[in-house]
Amino acid sequence: NAGVTQTPKFRILKIGQSMTLQCTQDMNHNYMYWYRQDPGMGLKLIYYSVGAGITDKGEVPNGYNVSRSTTEDFPLRLELAAPSQTSVYFCASRRLASSTDTQYFGPGTRLTVL
Amino acid sequence: KQEVTQIPAALSVPEGENLVLNCSFTDSAIYNLQWFRQDPGKGLTSLLLIQSSQREQTSGRLNASLDKSSGRSTLYIAASQPGDSATYLCAVGGEGQNFVFGPGTRLSVLP
Numbered sequence: 001n002a003g004v005t006q007t008p009k010f011r012i013l014k015i016g017q018s019m020t021l022q023c024t025q026d027m028n029h030n031y032m033y034w035y036r037q038d039p040g041m042g043l044k045l046i047y048y049s050v051g052a053g054i055t056d057k058g059e060v061p062n063g064y065n066v067s068r069s070t071t072e073d074f075p076l077r078l079e080l081a082a083p084s085q086t087s088v089y090f091c092a093s094r095r096l097a098s099s100t101d102t103q104y105f106g107p108g109t110r111l112t113v114l
Numbered sequence: 115k116q117e118v119t120q121i122p123a124a125l126s127v128p129e130g131e132n133l134v135l136n137c138s139f140t141d142s143a144i145y146n147l148q149w150f151r152q153d154p155g156k157g158l159t160s161l162l163l164i165q166s167s168q169r170e171q172t173s174g175r176l177n178a179s180l181d182k183s184s185g186r187s188t189l190y191i192a193a194s195q196p197g198d199s200a201t202y203l204c205a206v207g208g209e210g211q212n213f214v215f216g217p218g219t220r221l222s223v224l225p
Binding site: 004033035040041042043044045048058090092099100102103104105106107108 | 118123145146148150155156157158159160163165166167203205207212213214215216217218
């Protein structure tokens, strides 16, 4: 199993550009998450999905969009990139939302908006 | 709204010392609490998960405790090694089963 994979690893965007961060998991997990991590801060939840076709907003959804057309893929779309979106983005997945199920994280995408 | 804090923000110890990392949370109605390790430039790796009905979990040199009533968890690392150097984050699972993360403690173990 590759686990959770993310592409790209690094990206520099200009203000106003758009891009999609890719996330794929091969563990047949139902739940998938997108977080951002700013320096010295914990992870903030952007969006999450409880299964194919179902997504919901987290704590900091503004400026982002997601879709979940398959169990495996959960792309994050940035429209009209802004400097405030400079951050490290992590995708995670989880089999179920039970008290015993842990989250598995991808390696992250480091995004800089100039 | 759940808030999670971690003290200290950074810690530097000589190799071989036992150490304690602290995590505090404001809402005691939690499902579970998880400790993660994050190496520079890498993702998070789960270390220990404690269900709300449990008091502690152990894995090798790591022991995590949970006191829901006081809103605290500690991660105890025995006989620290340079390879333990990393950032340690705690995450609290609550209603909706989403996690709220603390800011982390950056640990350096000096040889």
